[in-house]
Amino acid sequence: MKILMVYPSYPNTFWSFKYALKFVSKKASLPPLGLLTIATYLPKTWDVKLVDMNCEKLKDEDIKNADYVFISAMTVQRESSKEVIKKCNDFGIPVVAGGPLFTMEPDTFHDTVDYFVLGEGEDIMGDLIKDIENKKVKRYYVKTAFCDIAKTPVPKWDLLNLKWYASMSIQYSRGCPYNCEFCDIGALGGRVPRQKSAKQIIDEVQSLYDAGWRKSIFFVDDNFIGNKSKLKKDVLPALIEWQKSHRYPFTFYTEVSIDFADDDELMELMSQSGFDRVFVGIETPDPESLKEANKYQNIKHDLEKSINKIQSFGFEVQGGFIVGFDSDMPTIFKRQFDFIQNNGVVTAMVGLLNAPRGSQLYEKLRNENRLLGEMTGDNVDAMTNIIPKMDSKSLVSGYKSLVGLLYNPKNYYKRLKEFLSVYKVPNFPKSKISASEIGAFLKSIFLLGIFGKERKEYWKILTWSLFKKPKVFSKAVSFAIYGYHFRKVAEKLSKSEKKRVLSET
Structure with missing residues (x-):
């Protein structure tokens, strides 16, 4: 059986680092971890090829030579996915689609995708493989319960050309205990965090080391600290021991919630493990907008003190910020700028509020007839699928001015020096x-x-x-x-x- 795995291209976004990648002669920031994980379930007798369209061109011959094309994507890859699927349709090659985009939007691709894998794929692969071998593939494979990721194997790194990437990625946990209104993580990963064992993480780190990797690794968890006690007791001590025995070949970065600042022991252990960057969803300095977003973990904290404390433990705080909440006044753009600038948040990703499928906000705004279709997934395209309370022209204009001010060289380097100091x-x-x-x-x-x-x-x-x-x-x-x-x-x-x-x- 010949399987072609395709990872669609994504546009030039804030996190694509397209303009920075040419400095280090790399083609993409991160690899397609989902496909690499699913590939481990396929029989060794099958011929499997992976094409990451962010690194290489998808050739017509690759599609024609395949028995099936497996495609996985996120929302931001929607348009590229449509183009890939159309090519497969033109050549008569059946498409098996899974991942966040297709799980949340199967109706968008109802007429073009042959087979859907909806939900987490690990527990589905056994049935899918058997049906492919018996030529009795079903239209939908649905997993409503979340899988036990303690059984998830090491990704199949040998499908990659590691030299193309600026960073590698692994996953320790899925799910987030918080319930932010604009977030779809609850629908995709659940609100009860599930973790891999310390042994699994060490095996994955070791596998990258054995493959020759010596740069940074991104833990792609939506909230790495969802279970702090397990991290402190098992995972981080194991990582520290491994890093010391290998003379720290890796630096790590991940996503955390603001309560990271409450736990000195956790911050110290993560620093000793090699973590030097954390992305925090700060969203806004406006308490009313935080209440509106159900972001109560942020309301309970002094955001400025929390950021400064995290920085003092040796972490760069990368911040996520949003404008366009119903509570936002025209003054929000200056408030956001002053907050980011004064706190040395060098990497500040500011986007317009959007409502992804699966979020509480999506359902609320659909009931209020305030949805404008689906979100693009591009965090800096100045687009929103929401009819805002603020005048839309003022919102978009203010947003663009805010981003321009933040990344004006004078302002950017000023807060860079503030942080490095x-x-x-x-x-x-x-x-x-x-x-x-x-x-x-x-x-x-x-x-x-x-x-x-x-x-x-x-x-x-x-x-x-x-x-x-x-x-x-x-x-x-x-x-x-x-x-x-x-x-x-x-x-x-x-x-x-x-x-x-x-x-x-």
Whole structure:
């Protein structure tokens, strides 16, 4: 049996790091972990090929030579998925579709996808494989209960060209104990977090090490700290021991909730494990909007103190922010800017409020006739599938101005220096500087230091870090490169706003 696995392309978004990837000669930020996991269930006698369209072109011959095409995608990959499925339809090759996009929107693809895997795939694969072998494949394979991920095997890394990626990814848990109104994680992963064992995590880390990987690893968990006691008792001590015995070949990053700041022991253990970045859904400094979003874990915390405390333990706090809540006043754009700027949140992903399928917000707004179709999944396209309470033109214009201000070089480098000034450099051994990192630095001198709009700020931060805090010099270079990507994304938004104004005049 010949199986072609396809991961559709995603547009140039905030998290795509498209403009930054060329500095390190990489093609994509992260690999398609879902497909790599599902691939482990397929019989070894089957011929399996994976095409990540973010790294290589999908060839017609690849489709024609397949017995089945397996496709998995997220919402942001909807348009690319449609194009892939149409090609398969044209060549008469049956499509098996699974993952978040198809689980939440099977009706969107009802006329084009042959077979659906709805829900988590692990417990479904046995029946699907048997039916494929017997040529009796059913239209739908549905798993309503959440699976036991303690039985999930190590992803099939040998399907990848590791050199194409800036980071690898593994998963420790699924689900989140919180119930934010705008979030669909409850529908996709449940509100009772499920975890893998410490042995599973060490096996996955070891498998990447054995495959030759030596860079960063993203724990893709929606909330890594959903079960703090298990982390502190089993998983983190095992990671620390492994990292020490291998001289810290990896750095880790993940997503956490703001209550991370409440647990000094947890922060210390994660730092010792090699974690140096955490993404936190901060959303907004406005308490009324937080109440509206059912984000009570944030209301209970002093957000500024929590961010500063997390930073003091050696973590970069990457923040998620939202504008467009019903409670938002026109002053929200300045409030968001001041909050982000004053707290040194260098990487601030600001998006318009959207309602994904599966969220409480989606159902509420559908009942209020305030939905404008489906969300795009692109976090910086200035699009929303919600009819907002604020004047829509003012909302979009204010949003674009906010992003532009945040990633204006002067403002970006100012909060970068603010962060690096308080950043606690980890005390574990650093891996040797790679050739690609040296190349990235040289490219940054050329593109940013000589020809870039940020050249003045670029040299100021490098000079400051070299003489005042040399241990953060490499961080300063990395952030400068990230800043270039964010600036280009912001400029793209600004151009679209100018076109809108011109068209209206």
